[in-house]
Amino acid sequence: MEAAAGLAMQSRAVGAGRRNGALGGDRPARAATLRVGGPAAAPALRVRGARPVAPLCCVQTSRGHQSLHNSVDEALLLKRKAEEVQFELNGRCIYLVGMMGSGKSTVGKILAEVLGYSYFDSDSLVEQAVGMPSVAQIFKVHSEAFFRDSESSVLRDLSSMHRLVVATGGGAVIRPVNWRYMKKGLSIMLDVPLDALAKRIAQVGTASRPLLDQPSADPYTAAFTKLSLLAEQRGDAYANADVRVSLEELAAKKGHDDVSQLTPTDIAVEALQKIKNFVTEHSMASGPFDDL
Numbered sequence: 001m002e003a004a005a006g007l008a009m010q011s012r013a014v015g016a017g018r019r020n021g022a023l024g025g026d027r028p029a030r031a032a033t034l035r036v037g038g039p040a041a042a043p044a045l046r047v048r049g050a051r052p053v054a055p056l057c058c059v060q061t062s063r064g065h066q067s068l069h070n071s072v073d074e075a076l077l078l079k080r081k082a083e084e085v086q087f088e089l090n091g092r093c094i095y096l097v098g099m100m101g102s103g104k105s106t107v108g109k110i111l112a113e114v115l116g117y118s119y120f121d122s123d124s125l126v127e128q129a130v131g132m133p134s135v136a137q138i139f140k141v142h143s144e145a146f147f148r149d150s151e152s153s154v155l156r157d158l159s160s161m162h163r164l165v166v167a168t169g170g171g172a173v174i175r176p177v178n179w180r181y182m183k184k185g186l187s188i189m190l191d192v193p194l195d196a197l198a199k200r201i202a203q204v205g206t207a208s209r210p211l212l213d214q215p216s217a218d219p220y221t222a223a224f225t226k227l228s229l230l231a232e233q234r235g236d237a238y239a240n241a242d243v244r245v246s247l248e249e250l251a252a253k254k255g256h257d258d259v260s261q262l263t264p265t266d267i268a269v270e271a272l273q274k275i276k277n278f279v280t281e282h283s284m285a286s287g288p289f290d291d292l
């Protein structure tokens, strides 16, 4: 099925083409072939506690001081990591994969902003292609199989472009053909403990996530039970990702008791570090990472 064949995309330029990388890394996303109707504007880069930066003399309490410094430090670290990886990334797209609620959209927007890439959410693109307001409705009116076909078409179309960060649907990993598309770029798996995922999802309810929506159970239990099953079924598929960011490992490295103490910026910084390691190893093993 070709629900997305007429996919109309306008690359929402989150600073696309704004930053320069060498080796053609400043190539703008090729949006001409695709027009996304009603693109969601990416929010400006948000770092925990960051506000329009007031002069330090205006910061009154020591806590405020601390928070401002933390925010500035985090933002600078993020920027430096992005600069380190930009050259070697060479315009290659980044695909975020992971379970529902793992932070693909949140981290994806930060990465797009700091790398000067455009950000897309594949679920939103499917909704636009099909002409329905939600994935839940597509599942209900059509079927999961119909949604999956459309998702593959969207990923195929995106795979011909450059300088994109794509937050994929949680189940995009299950189809081998999708990996053929995503392997044209670099994939990052966000590995989040199931308990943390279920808590995040329970906060907003399960209605927007048709695979988790079981009216008989409370949202946490419904999410946790189904996510456990999906994690077991999809473990191998997620392992195809080039890079894995484990929140448990990152929290331990930073001396936190719990993954909830990690900010999206912490996770984005770690993702950039892992990307850097991957492209460096890849270049050393098989020549420059520039076979776009």
Ligand SMILES: Nc1ncnc2c1ncn2[C@@H]1O[C@H](COP(=O)(O)OP(=O)(O)OP(=O)(O)O)[C@@H](O)[C@H]1O
Pocket (backbone or CB within 6 Å): 098, 099, 100, 101, 102, 103, 104, 105, 106, 107, 167, 168, 169, 170, 200, 201, 204, 260, 262, 263, 264, 267
């Ligand atoms: N590091 C984090 N710590 C705490 N909450 C987070 C973190 N990252 C994201 N969240 C929250 O978790 C929820 C899910 O995040 P997000 O939408 O980014 O995940 P996703 O993987 O894109 O999910 P979806 O399955 O809807 O596509 C959101 O409410 C978001 O604000």
Ligand SMILES: O=C(O)C1=C[C@@H](O)[C@@H](O)[C@H](O)C1
Pocket (backbone or CB within 6 Å): 099, 100, 123, 135, 168, 169, 170, 171, 172, 208, 209, 210, 211
């Ligand atoms: O994990 C999944 O299978 C899904 C995740 C969401 O992002 C949507 O793509 C849809 O609800 C299916």
Ligand SMILES: [Mg+2]
Pocket (backbone or CB within 6 Å): 104, 105, 106, 121, 167
């Ligand atoms: Mg998302």
